[in-house]
Amino acid sequence: MHHDSLQHFSDGLSTLVPAYVVSVIGSLIGLACMARAQGEPNRALKARWVVFGAFAIGGVAIWLMHFIAMLGFDVPDASVKYSVPPTALSAVVAIGVVGAGLSVVTLLRFTRMRLLIAGALAGLGVAGMHYLGMSALRFRGEVSYDPALVALSCVIAVVAATAAFWFTLVVRTAPARVAAGLIMGVAVTGMHYTGMAAARVSTDPSFPVPRGADAFDLVFPVFVTSALVVAALLWMLFTADDDALGEVA
Template identity: 80%
Template sequence: MDHDSMQHFSAGLSTLLLAYVVSVIGSLIGLACMARARAEPTRATKVRWTAFGAVAIGGVAIWLMHFIAMLGFDVPGVPIKYSVPLTALSAVVAIAVVGLGLSLVTLIRFTAVRLLVAGTLAGLGVAVMHYVGMSAIRFRGDLSYDPRLVALSFVVAVVAATAAFWFTLVVEAAAARLAAGLIMGVAVTGMHYTGMAAVRVTTDPAVAAPQGTTAFDLVFPVFVLSALVVAALLWMLFTADDDDVPGGIA
């Protein structure tokens, strides 16, 4: 089947807007957790806030954004299902890789080199999560990719993620934090749709009917779980005691 027959906005541009907004919200929460981790005096609390930041950025800003954006993916006349284990694995990959990147600038002394490595890891987390998530797609046919656009999607993710980390770590003004969240949202959504532009679909009616779950069957549990995660992270940020942190979160 021709690539042009695919639809990335089958539900309208609302999926793009919602995906970007969710990505920005997750990024802002995660970057706030990241700043908090750097300000904490003890290693245990640094580790805790770093983990919270990884969940917010990896789980909400990256994975949930991808899930929302994929609600607009459609190949007319071809039923599409998803492997639940691989879909879940993509979330784990995003959280783990982002957590590793964050730890380089929250648990040890900050340097420009570590910032670059952390941004690279976070960007790779965005990209790897995307392609693991795409491997969960099941339909009568195969997916292939334009390698040039795949490479570009990795570059977009790494550059924008590094820029977002720089704004958070180097510039402490509130406006810079907001800019960091907006940039991180661009990193995630930009990488996603660049990666989707690389997709090529080939259908084959001889292939057995796909096994798995439709994206819309996953909407309710995914959104309920994500809402609980966001609410819990916001509650912890707003109720955390700043008295033990020199200068607060600032």
């Protein structure tokens, strides 16, 4: 068995920049849904906005960002594939855990303790999605992790997610919400690359030839699906006030 170095930027910064931008876009939409839920008196509509926010943050800002960033991942002299089932499961985990975090601070009365719980749930959702997504890697070898860097990656995710929620719920101005989206983007990308720094690979020619999807073949349908989700959420955000006005009339 041979211990090898990893490449996280095999194509330069061409993966880091779009990964961060996508994460910020998903975060801004998700936090906007969260703010909309906070101001919605109808509990059913409030829950609907929470679900939308979970898809935006969990599905776009976290899940899509991860696989865009993974386009820059490479194990020298090894063919890297991705198993589809754990990849799909990682999306369910991200959306579900983030949704639970959003529910704590939007469907229940806001308190500082609930803010901390929500930030912890969302941050751990980021981390859980990352490491579950990494478990989908298939190559002739195996991955191990530096426990200290794994712990640091989780701390980064929890602290930044909590800060983003605080900006959205407590400081209710447009600049604060933009800042919250930028912070959430840092939470996701910072956690991702800290987690990747924790990874160590060992290649072994005796391992079977990997089976699964190539990175691009996996990212392309995910990207298209996420683009449709973003378009739908933006449409609902921009038309929600019109719908409300129509109901009043």
